[in-house]
Amino acid sequence: MTDRTAELEPPAIPAQPKPPGPLKEFWNSFKENRGAVIGLCIFAAFLFIAIFAPWIAPYDASEQFRDALLQPPAWQEGGSWQFPLGTDPLGRDMLSRLLHGARFSFFIGIIVVSLSLVTGVVIGVIAGFSPKWADTLIMRVMDIILSFPSLLLALVLVAILGPSLINAMIAIAVVLQPHFVRLTRAAVMSERARDYVTAAKVAGAGRFRIMFLTVLPNCLAPIIVQAALSFSTAVLDAAALGFLGMGAQPPTPEWGTMLAEAREFLLRAWWVVTLPGVCILVTVLAINLMGDGLRDALDPKLKRS
């Protein structure tokens, strides 16, 4: 019977842990993916290098040392610690050039993703809210852009605009932007009929407010994932354009351009060919690892792979 009195007492509520905030929740599921965390660390390192390249790099990216042409890396015979990763055919320090190259790659990634994301999302939201004819028109235009192989279209655009890094970035942004449009439109369409949108309408929210402040924030998850993947595509495509001579022009220490310059020394000096490629691969891989993690953490509906 003592139990009964005990029951009457207010039960001791165990201290409920506060529900994790959205950021915390995201981080908890992101950190479960080991690959994604590794990707994030590498990305952070590259970000650091990209920002501080001029202070970390031992030399200027275009400084030439005429008495040390094609010097091998320090650990090889003939190398010295003066140039830890060797020098290129013009006697420039490889390490310094690679460090500065990180700058360009990130610059490219940021600009291209911002350009294609902003235009793509705006067009996508508009398409999602437009009458059927306008929506069809917009989507047909996107279909047209998508029916050209991306690199080919970028090459042709650069041929029109003239070969330079800026034009290469514009071209890549144009090629990547339809993906954002499609994704945003699809997300907007599925959100548009929800009750909270109707509620906002009833409350008298304007069209613009509903489009960009009510609906768009709820469509962000797939867009963020796409942004990460586009970043890696941008870095790869810019390097490919640089390699074909249609991107950054020498002596810019852009990794793809460096590879193109080094091609004729393919057989004589492995380091001038191998190292820029390793940098591209590691960066792109890190971003893709992160993108996979982001996808799993933000959008459980999407397939885990």
Add this chain to the structure above:
Amino acid sequence: MLQFLFKRLLTFVPTFIGVTIISFAFIRLLPGDPILLLAGERGVAPERYAELAAQFGFDQPIWRQYLDYLGGIFQGDLGISFTTKRPVLDEFFTLFPATLELSLCAITLAVIIGIPAGVIAAVNRGKFFDQALMTTALTGYSMPIFWWALLLIIVFSSGLGWTPVSGRMSLMYFFDTPTGFMLIDSLLSGQEGAFRSAVAHLILPTVVLATIPLAVIARQTRSAMLEVLGEDYVRTARAKGLSPLRVNGLHALRNAMIPVVTVIGLSVGTLLAGAILTETIFSWPGIGKWMVDSIFRRDYQVVQGGLLLIATIVMAVNLLVDVLYGMINPKIRK
């Protein structure tokens, strides 16, 4: 089904027209006067200029020019290459078999390795093998293929001397090429060693071109398999006592194939984009290298025609994939 087919064909038409507008606009958007560009540094006399402008139709109003261009397309007239003076369409069909051969080999390699790799990874989910395979796949997916090609050349061509560095066939052999496919033509020629030479020239470009589709197919197969492996009928099949090979290979894989087939179909664009880099590096005489060379030579009639033809191929294949997909999977035929 017919209705679905018709509807899908109907979306093809505006897209195709859009593509013709873009390729038409291309020459007009180029900075500078196309005729002055064509004339080069020597310049051109005013009478000759007028003559050339009339010949290319530049003196007509723009809509008239476009209609003429469209009319030309339907008669198979895509202009004439400035450099070779041959019709663009003829050049395209001379070079296309080389790209087709390379692409078919690449996609075959990607499928043969990618699908089993994806299945094995899915069946061993979370184990070491799965992680190793998927890390490799993601690395392949992130690969700058132009660099990958250079590495393979360093190791296999110059280091080990196993494969030639460029081209499609050793200069030692000379024979007719009725089909345009080196593998077939070299066999038909009956010359000893010719076939082996064709294969040796194909290996590295195939591996390079297959890298990204291979990674995509392996990843897609794995995720499709994972989805299917959780289904009831797979459990039933297992409960019936069927061997794992039968369950995974026959029951599960067959249903997992639908998204994978779509991915394979849609990788045509990827292949053609990859062919631009691969063909340039290996001096493979296909349409990818042709396009890049033409851009550098400012042979804009070729670029214009090539752009249209390549986009049309991509669109046609996508249409085919869509229709096939609709046939396999009635659900999307709404």
